[in-house]
Amino acid sequence: MKLMKPKTKEKIPELQLVRAMAILAVLMVHATSYATVQLTNSSLYVVYNALNVLMKYGTPVFIALSSMVQFYNYKDRPMGRQLLSRFYKQRLLYILLPYLMFSLFYYFLSLTAGSSEPWNIATLAKSFALKLATGKAYTHLYYIFIMMQFYLAFPFVLWLFQRCRQLPQWSIVLGLLVQWSFVIGNKFLFQVQNKGSWALSYIACYMLGAALGYYYPQLKTWFLMRKGERSVAGVLTWILIWALWLISATMHVYMWYENRMYGISYNSLVFELMYNMYSL
Numbered sequence: 396m397k398l399m400k401p402k403t404k405e406k407i408p409e410l411q412l413v414r415a416m417a418i419l420a421v422l423m424v425h426a427t428s429y430a431t432v433q434l435t436n437s438s439l440y441v442v443y444n445a446l447n448v449l450m451k452y453g454t455p456v457f458i459a460l461s462s463m464v465q466f467y468n469y470k471d472r473p474m475g476r477q478l479l480s481r482f483y484k485q486r487l488l489y490i491l492l493p494y495l496m497f498s499l500f501y502y503f504l505s506l507t508a509g510s511s512e513p514w515n516i517a518t519l520a521k522s523f524a525l526k527l528a529t530g531k532a533y534t535h536l537y538y539i540f541i542m543m544q545f546y547l548a549f550p551f552v553l554w555l556f557q558r559c560r561q562l563p564q565w566s567i568v569l570g571l572l573v574q575w576s577f578v579i580g581n582k583f584l585f586q587v588q589n590k591g592s593w594a595l596s597y598i599a600c601y602m603l604g605a606a607l608g609y610y611y612p613q614l615k616t617w618f619l620m621r622k623g624e625r626s627v628a629g630v631l632t633w634i635l636i637w638a639l640w641l642i643s644a645t646m647h648v649y650m651w652y653e654n655r656m657y658g659i660s661y662n663s664l665v666f667e668l669m670y671n672m673y674s675l
Contacts, residue, residue, distance in 0.1 A: 404468060407611070413460055420453035431655055444655060448648045454538060455600040455674035461542060462604025463611075465549055466556075470609055474554045486546045494539045501533030502526065530592045537592045544594035545601055552605070563609040570602025578667055603675055643672035 423446055430443035437443070472478060502523050506514075526532040530540025556563050577595040581587055590596055607614065620629070647669040653659040 405612075407467075410460065410464070413456065417453045417456040417460070420450040420456070423447070423450040424453060435656060440656070441652065444652045445648050448651045449644060451670065452674050455597060457538070458541070458545070458597050459600045459604035459607070462545065462601045463608040464604075466553065466605045466608030467611055468608075469553055470556070474550055474557065479550055482550065483546075486543075490539065490543060490546065494536065494543070495527070498527050498532035498536060499523070501536070505533065529589065531589070537589075540592055541594050541597060548594070556605070556609070563606060566602040566606045566609070567599070570599040570605075573602075574599040574671070578664070582663060599671060600674060639672060643669045647673050 427443050427447040427450075430437070430440070431447045434440055434443060469478075469482075506519075523532065530537040556566075562569075574595060574597070577593075577598075578590075581590055587593070594601070617629070625633075647666075650661050650666060650669065654661065
């Protein structure tokens with residue numbers, strides 16, 4: 396039985412602009428990382444620190460964007476065996492295979508660049524397998540490792556959303572509950588290493604993307620509503636969103652400045668809260 400051809404979805408050209416903004420943010424984070432460590436005596440350190448911290452929205456935006464596109468394209472398509480097979484074949488070809496290739500490339504590049512790994516085939520194979528399975532073959536591959544976890548979970552989440560029609564309305568709340576259960580549990584119980592390499596650290600952003608994908612037509616109408624057409628509740632909602640963004644952005648920049656310049660430490664949960672609120 397052939398899969399029915401899905402209805403053509405409305406193109407969302409703004410997504411390209413969002414991708415460009417996220418790319419520039421990631422580049423800025425890496426461009427200022429050296430300055431935040433080595434140029435603490437510079438008169439421009441306040442600027443370096445602010446740019447480095449504020450541009451950290453890049454990874455959460457990419458995750459939310461990927462989630463939005465997936466749920467936007469698949470929400471009306473029944474999750475059957477054929478659809479599931481095609482979904483994973485595409486991810487295998489365009490995500491997993493390049494991940495494997497670049498992990499190998501970076502791993503052997505690091506060996507030739509003076510790594511302390513012993514040149515023994517069995518030891519190297521075991522080391523590479525461990526790093527491949529944890530997204531640690533090279534620093535920046537952690538993002539692909541996170542996305543692969545989300546790809547594995549996507550069909551199940553979509554199936555739940557299609558079975559429980561009210562569930563997508565609560566996706567952001569559910570994402571926050573799951574993420575913060577993991578964050579708090581990890582701080583006091585699990586204490587897993589490399590927390591940022593696990594999808595549960597970003598699931599609030601992922602579920603935000605799910606909500607955007609599911610309710611894009613309604614949200615588009617709300618976003619494009621003219622000034623005179625907004626209700627009092629709508630105006631207050633906008634004010635609240637911008638206020639929370641400004642407060643969290645300011646606090647996040649300030650805390651990192653104090654920590655980097657003067658070694659002042661804050662509770663890690665406060666750092667996490669400001670970053671999560673600002674990113675969302």
